[in-house]
Amino acid sequence: MADNISSKDDLPLDQESGMFVYLINIFLVVIIVYLIYKILRGQQTPNITPSEPELPKMKKQDFTVEELRAYDGTGPDKRILIAVNSKVFDVTKGHRFYGPEGPYAAFAGRDASRAFATFTVTPGKDEYDDLSDLNPAEWESVREWEEQLDSKYTYIGKLLKPGESHINYEDEEKGSIEEKKDL
Numbered sequence: 001m002a003d004n005i006s007s008k009d010d011l012p013l014d015q016e017s018g019m020f021v022y023l024i025n026i027f028l029v030v031i032i033v034y035l036i037y038k039i040l041r042g043q044q045t046p047n048i049t050p051s052e053p054e055l056p057k058m059k060k061q062d063f064t065v066e067e068l069r070a071y072d073g074t075g076p077d078k079r080i081l082i083a084v085n086s087k088v089f090d091v092t093k094g095h096r097f098y099g100p101e102g103p104y105a106a107f108a109g110r111d112a113s114r115a116f117a118t119f120t121v122t123p124g125k126d127e128y129d130d131l132s133d134l135n136p137a138e139w140e141s142v143r144e145w146e147e148q149l150d151s152k153y154t155y156i157g158k159l160l161k162p163g164e165s166h167i168n169y170e171d172e173e174k175g176s177i178e179e180k181k182d183l
């Protein structure tokens, strides 16, 4: 008799724990589906965001400090050039760093050598900076940054000292092609 009573009481308990396990399973499935969704969405995001078309490669040319200033990422094509150790690089693809909203916007369209030498984020001088006061350690830092930019971005030409004239690289290239033909 006692057995009968206890088996009658057990039945609702079994149902209750079964329901509990069922709910936990549903909860876990929901969490797993949510996590999978988040992971897949995270992987897809770069494809969903329309990537900006790449600018055509700039022809090789030299720049004065004033000419360089036009390429600070606010122009119609948003091109960004930076000079370091007299070399001008097209850093447009690094616009998240150097673009108007970027943390290093101060370098855009400028000679960033002094900033790299002194590890500061400042626009530097408005006129040509001959960097003659930099010490060996600062020069080392400039060269390291130059190497880093050189490995990542396209070299466009030289930053001209006052009085230095622009080299016409098209003539140079034509000359070397004709020299090769003559051989």
Ligand code: HEM
Pocket (backbone or CB within 6 Å): 091, 094, 097, 104, 115, 116, 117, 118, 119, 120, 121, 152
């Ligand atoms: C505590 C201070 C700083 C922190 C935490 C910091 C951190 C960073 C980080 C995380 C990046 C991105 C790297 C990548 O995604 O490839 C970066 C890039 C960069 N940092 Fe800094 N930075 C600091 C100070 C400076 C200073 C003072 C300068 C100037 C000399 C500087 C110049 C740069 C430049 C030029 C880039 C972009 C390099 C490129 O074009 O690939 N940073 N920095």
